[in-house]
Amino acid sequence: MPLNLNRVSMPEQESQERRHNFKEVNLGLTPELARAEAGRCLFCKKPTCIDGCPVRINIPAFIQAVLDNDLNEAVRRIRVDNSLPGICGRVCPQETQCEQTCVLNKKGAPIAIGALERYVGDYAIRECLATECVVAENGIKVAVVGSGPSGLTCAGELRKQGYSVTVFEALHELGGVLVYGIPEFRLPKEAVVQVEIDTLKTMGVEFKTNYLIGKTLLLSDLMEAEGFAAVYVATGSGYPQFMQIPGEDLNYVYSANEFLTRMNLMQAYKGDAAATPIFVGKSVAVIGGGNTAMDAARCALRMPGVEKVSLIYRRSEKEMPARTEEVKHAKEEGINFQFLTAPTEYLGTPEGAVRAARCVRMELGEPDASGRRRPVVIPDSEYEIQVDAVVVAIGTQANPIIAQTTPGLEINKWGYIVTDEDGLTSIKNIYAGGDIVSGAATVILAMGAGRNAAQKIHEVLAR
Amino acid sequence: MYEIISKRLIAPAVWRHTIKAPEIARKRQAGNFVIVRPITGSERIPLTIVSSDTQAETIDIIFQVVGATTMDLAEAKSIQDIVGPLGHPTHIENYGRVVVVGGGVGIAPLLPIAQALKQAGSRLTAILGARSKDFLILEDDLAPISDELLIATDDGSQGQKGLVTNALKPLLDKKAVDFVLAIGPVVMMKAVSELTRSYGVKTMVSLNPLMIDGTGMCGVCRCKIDGQTKFACVDGPEFDGHQVDFDNLTRRLSMYHAEEKKRKEIRS
Ligand SMILES: Cc1cc2nc3c(=O)[nH]c(=O)nc-3n(C[C@H](O)[C@H](O)[C@H](O)COP(=O)(O)OP(=O)(O)OC[C@H]3O[C@@H](n4cnc5c(N)ncnc54)[C@H](O)[C@@H]3O)c2cc1C
Numbered sequence: 099m100p101l102n103l104n105r106v107s108m109p110e111q112e113s114q115e116r117r118h119n120f121k122e123v124n125l126g127l128t129p130e131l132a133r134a135e136a137g138r139c140l141f142c143k144k145p146t147c148i149d150g151c152p153v154r155i156n157i158p159a160f161i162q163a164v165l166d167n168d169l170n171e172a173v174r175r176i177r178v179d180n181s182l183p184g185i186c187g188r189v190c191p192q193e194t195q196c197e198q199t200c201v202l203n204k205k206g207a208p209i210a211i212g213a214l215e216r217y218v219g220d221y222a223i224r225e226c227l228a229t230e231c232v233v234a235e236n237g238i239k240v241a242v243v244g245s246g247p248s249g250l251t252c253a254g255e256l257r258k259q260g261y262s263v264t265v266f267e268a269l270h271e272l273g274g275v276l277v278y279g280i281p282e283f284r285l286p287k288e289a290v291v292q293v294e295i296d297t298l299k300t301m302g303v304e305f306k307t308n309y310l311i312g313k314t315l316l317l318s319d320l321m322e323a324e325g326f327a328a329v330y331v332a333t334g335s336g337y338p339q340f341m342q343i344p345g346e347d348l349n350y351v352y353s354a355n356e357f358l359t360r361m362n363l364m365q366a367y368k369g370d371a372a373a374t375p376i377f378v379g380k381s382v383a384v385i386g387g388g389n390t391a392m393d394a395a396r397c398a399l400r401m402p403g404v405e406k407v408s409l410i411y412r413r414s415e416k417e418m419p420a421r422t423e424e425v426k427h428a429k430e431e432g433i434n435f436q437f438l439t440a441p442t443e444y445l446g447t448p449e450g451a452v453r454a455a456r457c458v459r460m461e462l463g464e465p466d467a468s469g470r471r472r473p474v475v476i477p478d479s480e481y482e483i484q485v486d487a488v489v490v491a492i493g494t495q496a497n498p499i500i501a502q503t504t505p506g507l508e509i510n511k512w513g514y515i516v517t518d519e520d521g522l523t524s525i526k527n528i529y530a531g532g533d534i535v536s537g538a539a540t541v542i543l544a545m546g547a548g549r550n551a552a553q554k555i556h557e558v559l560a561r
Numbered sequence: 562m563y564e565i566i567s568k569r570l571i572a573p574a575v576w577r578h579t580i581k582a583p584e585i586a587r588k589r590q591a592g593n594f595v596i597v598r599p600i601t602g603s604e605r606i607p608l609t610i611v612s613s614d615t616q617a618e619t620i621d622i623i624f625q626v627v628g629a630t631t632m633d634l635a636e637a638k639s640i641q642d643i644v645g646p647l648g649h650p651t652h653i654e655n656y657g658r659v660v661v662v663g664g665g666v667g668i669a670p671l672l673p674i675a676q677a678l679k680q681a682g683s684r685l686t687a688i689l690g691a692r693s694k695d696f697l698i699l700e701d702d703l704a705p706i707s708d709e710l711l712i713a714t715d716d717g718s719q720g721q722k723g724l725v726t727n728a729l730k731p732l733l734d735k736k737a738v739d740f741v742l743a744i745g746p747v748v749m750m751k752a753v754s755e756l757t758r759s760y761g762v763k764t765m766v767s768l769n770p771l772m773i774d775g776t777g778m779c780g781v782c783r784c785k786i787d788g789q790t791k792f793a794c795v796d797g798p799e800f801d802g803h804q805v806d807f808d809n810l811t812r813r814l815s816m817y818h819a820e821e822k823k824r825k826e827i828r829s
Pocket residue numbers: 189190191243244245246247248249266267268269273274275276279280309310311312332333334335336358389390391393421497499500531532533534538539540541542544
């Protein structure tokens with residue numbers, strides 16, 4: 099049979115329409131498209147796609163089930179390794195993972211594994227397929243700190259093994275970055291994230307919001323007074339970094355976390371009716387080149403009154419860490435990309451509001467420690483752009499609260515928690531994983547760490 | 562949901578709520594605050610824990626109704642969300658001769674710290690400032706723990722007429738002060754810090770920037786301290802008054818004036 103290189107493309111909202119709304123951009127595959135795409139898979143004897151997936155989903159097996167139109171089986175196949183397919187299908191950087199290592203990538207048309215996974219995940223959500231039947235509690239209590247993808251995964255896995263699981267979350271809503279960071283138009287909150295959380299509730303996981311562990315209760319309280327046999331710490335890396343350049347404290351210079359939190363968690367995108375507002379003005383500059391920068395830029399563009407959003411990134415397009423699809427969507431929507439550019443200073447009005455960003459042009463020099471070519475300033479290349487608001491999306495650091503309040507917890511020089519490969523910290527029965535261990539990474543890696551730790555916790559506690 | 566056990570109007574537009582919050586009551590120390598979201602859909606706002614009762618498992622907050630969220634809080638029957646205790650507790654030691662200066666509703670956060678300083682053995686002078694007699698709060702709580710209590714009102718309706726700095730200056734001139742703690746409007750904390758700087762008397766202030774999460778995640782609470790960026794919710798809220806950039810704080814507090822006004826109109 100000749101190779102079929104006609105990769106299906108995901109139906110999506112038209113770019114000029116979607117740039118004015120917060121509804122989901124990607125519309126999902128139709129059953130016909132899904133089966134057509136599944137039919138292209140070669141069902142390789144040695145499926146290299148699996149090597150690219152951090153949690154090693156049996157990709158050909160679930161694709162076969164899609165082809166056979168047995169979606170219940172597809173759900174089962176994926177959930178062996180990934181309990182949140184509706185989320186990963188949407189946000190995984192597939193082009194550097196499973197789709198990169200798919201044999202058909204050599205021909206330029208890898209199987210759209212992410213789109214198929216989302217298709218299966220959405221089916222599971224629509225049909226409300228609870229992950230497993232509800233397992234009786236074995237009386238052993240395990241605590242999970244943080245309700246991002248890592249904590250949710252760990253909680254689900256442990257509950258399936260029979261543990262009584264309580265998730266403690268500092269914010270008033272559950273979901274971590276899935277809720278306060280990634281915007282609605284990329285990951286619907288009620289239709290997707292909330293359903294996954296509700297499934298965990300149905301399974302018997304207990305959730306406690308408004309608990310900042312390290313303040314409301316200490317890790318030692320959980321282990322001693324509260325009687326938890328083990329704790330999994332998955333607090334993410336949400337502490338925003340700034341560039342430490344002049345003018346960064348001017349009004350309307352935001353960290354990406356503030357900007358996205360106002361927008362998503364506090365729903366400023368609803369405009370005048372929102373209790374927690376956001377000011378964007380007409381011209382917005384976003385600094386950075388990751389998913390966070392893309393999300394901030396595209397959120398800004400969707401606000402009424404915004405005429406221009408510039409994305410300022412110090413390296414070239416090739417080095418941008420954002421998902422390829424986000425960059426493509428951002429371009430189609432009209433984000434103005436300024437590559438090889440960096441801000442050096444923000445200038446303000448007499449009232450203290452930012453009015454301009456002074457920038458310099460860069461060129462790429464020798465590779466640095468990360469292997470990416472280091473940007474160097476081109477002399478005399480300074481110029482100014484007029485802005486009403488700036489979003490700084492240059493990365494995050496480790497939040498210090500748990501480390502400060504947990505004597506004996508080993509952290510590295512950047513403040514991240516040190517663990518062995520099983521996720522065990524320097525303290526007995528306290529495990530950690532996700533961004534608070536790895537530094538800012540991805541949803542699937544955070545989930546993988548949660549699953550891994552759950553297995554180890556089960557091994558140790560079952561002894 | 563957190564139950565409001567009692568609420569009292571203690572001055573015009575100033576409320577004291579007692580709220581059931583067992584864990585917070587147990588952990589809370591002087592200087593800590595909470596983030597409160599009165600009802601679904603409202604903003605998250607920071608308020609100092611004025612007192613706690615571990616037996617009754619309650620905390621008290623005192624707040625002035627200034628905008629939409631504090632209006633919601635004044636009317637609420639129960640509270641949707643509270644998280645805390647947040648921020649570093651105050652560093653307490655026997656500083657010797659201490660002057661605590663409170664302005665307006667800033668007297669509320671001042672009270673628990675004054676109590677702790679007194680308990681540590683300090684000699685306590687309290688200077689309380691208010692617009693007028695009617696707006697003066699917590700005098701009865703501060704009087705018994707103060708070795709000296711001075712009151713300054715804008716209109717002279719109680720105590721001396723004028724600013725708290727007028728009451729503080731003679732004490733500094735007498736070299737009768739080892740340590741000052743000032744909490745109140747930014748202009749007041751700035752004036753006190755400028756005054757004590759020339760006398761070389763260590764002065765702490767408690768900053769009140771805008772906040773959202775209160776956990777170090779958003780960065781809206783960032784302040785300039787000795788030229789460095791600090792997050793008031795995790796690094797503060799108390800800082801050395803001689804190192805604070807108060808003008809920066811004032812500017813950042815004005816960021817949403819227009820939107821806050823609009824919201825208040827919609828709300829009322
Ligand atoms: C805007 C944005 C876009 C992104 N886009 C993508 C993408 O497209 N694809 C992708 O793979 N990855 C993406 N990422 C990265 C991904 O979201 C993270 O790697 C992932 O969420 C990490 O999961 P986590 O569970 O470790 O932590 P988080 O999701 O950060 O969750 C941690 C949770 O712990 C809570 N918490 C923190 N401290 C405490 C405490 N002391 N007590 C109690 N609770 C606490 C926090 O409030 C939070 O809810 C993006 C990140 C951002 C910010």
